[in-house]
Amino acid sequence: xxxxxxxxxxxxxxxxxxxxxxxxxxxxxxxxxxxxxxxxxxxxxxxxxxxxxxxxxxxxxxxxxxxxxxxxxxxxxxxxxxxxxxxxxxxxxxxxxxxxxxxxxxxxxxxxxxxxxxxxxxxxxxxxxxxxxxxxxxxxxxxxxxxxxxxxxxxxxxxxxxxxxxxxxxxxxxxxxxxxxxxxxxxxxxxxxxxxxxxxxxxxxxxxxxxxxxxxxxxxxxxxxxxxxxxxxxxxxxxxxxxxxxxxxxxxxxxxxxxxxxxxxxxxxxx
Numbered sequence: 001x002x003x004x005x006x007x008x009x010x011x012x013x014x015x016x017x018x019x020x021x022x023x024x025x026x027x028x029x030x031x032x033x034x035x036x037x038x039x040x041x042x043x044x045x046x047x048x049x050x051x052x053x054x055x056x057x058x059x060x061x062x063x064x065x066x067x068x069x070x071x072x073x074x075x076x077x078x079x080x081x082x083x084x085x086x087x088x089x090x091x092x093x094x095x096x097x098x099x100x101x102x103x104x105x106x107x108x109x110x111x112x113x114x115x116x117x118x119x120x121x122x123x124x125x126x127x128x129x130x131x132x133x134x135x136x137x138x139x140x141x142x143x144x145x146x147x148x149x150x151x152x153x154x155x156x157x158x159x160x161x162x163x164x165x166x167x168x169x170x171x172x173x174x175x176x177x178x179x180x181x182x183x184x185x186x187x188x189x190x191x192x193x194x195x196x197x198x199x200x201x202x203x204x205x206x207x208x209x210x211x212x213x214x215x216x217x218x219x220x221x222x223x224x225x226x227x228x229x230x231x232x233x234x235x236x237x238x239x240x241x242x243x244x245x246x247x248x249x250x251x252x253x254x255x256x257x258x259x260x261x262x263x264x265x266x267x268x269x270x271x
Contacts, residue, residue: 031132033187034096037107038062038118040075043138043168048107050178051136054188060096062118064089079111088121103132103187104158106151110143110165113271114150123151128158134185135163138171141219142252142269161185165268198230198241212242215256215264222246223254223269236260 033055037048045061052059066089068075082088098104108115115137133155135148144165152160164181166174182188204212204226212226224246231240237259244252252271258264 031102032100033057033103033105034098034101035059035105035107036062036094036096036098036122037105038109038116038122039107040068040109040116041168043171044107044109046171047136047138047164047166047174047178048105050174051105051107051182054175054179054182058096058101060094062094062122063092064118065092066090079117082117088124089117091118091121091125094122098126098128098131101131103134104128105134105136107136107138108147110137110139110147113143114147120154123154128155131158132161133158134161134187136181137163137165138168139165139268140168141221141223141266142271144268145270167267170265170267193235195234195239196232198232198239201228201230201241201243203227204229204242208240208242211240211258211264212254212256215258215266216254219266223266224250224252226254234259237262 035048035052035055035057037044037059038061039045039048048059048061051057068078068089070078106119108119111117115135133151135144135151137144137147142165144163148160148163151158162185164178166177179188179190180193183190183192208229208231209226212229216223224244226242226244228243229240231238234257237257240256240258242254242256244254246252250271252269254269255267256264257267
């Protein structure tokens with residue numbers, strides 16, 4: 001018995017030494033994130049602050065030396081003048097240093113189908129080499145896809161990741177949508193809602209045309225006539241993807257949410 005006990009002790013000690021002397025695995029390094037945004041009417045600010053809150057990361061605002069002021073008409077007049085002259089607004093230095101971060105969430109309102117001019121100024125004067133750039137935007141009807149295409153042209157040294165966009169009229173839905181966006185992108189843990197693919201496009205029924213009309217009739221500009229539609233089930237209702245033909249034969253896709261006991265609403269236009 002004594003010999004067996006000693007052997008057992010020796011074996012245990014050897015195992016203990018082996019375990020304690022084994023090199024420890026390095027903890028994975030978490031990327032350092034920064035939310036950078038420009039906001040003209042505080043809508044983009046709302047989304048930026050929601051991302052910052054959910055990720056508990058740093059945040060910095062893009063500010064113009066000479067801010068855009070006045071009503072909508074005056075803003076458009078100044079913007080068009082800058083476009084004609086090929087100038088961009090001068091911006092103040094950011095409160096944070098881009099080089100200190102790995103992931104940059106870049107937020108902006110959509111002006112003329114792309115990011116607002118102060119963001120163009122930031123891109124022109126900032127080195128994003130080696131950074132992961134995550135776009136997010138707010139808009140009246142759409143512009144996420146076109147602004148991302150512009151980012152890919154003007155921030156070629158950065159890795160442009162999938163972006164998030166929301167209509168100004170729907171900004172109250174941002175917290176839940178931002179959470180799903182961050183989970184899908186791998187920036188946050190959580191349960192991701194699994195969505196089926198849209199059904200194949202088919203000719204619109206009268207009921208589907210009525211859903212489209214209800215969703216778009218409150219918008220200030222005509223969005224066209226639906227010619228076909230696909231759909232998929234979502235939590236609490238149905239999401240539709242309409243192929244639409246507008247004035248001059250312009251084609252677009254319009255996403256519509258139709259939830260139970262709620263008026264249908266369009267979420268974005270993709271042109």
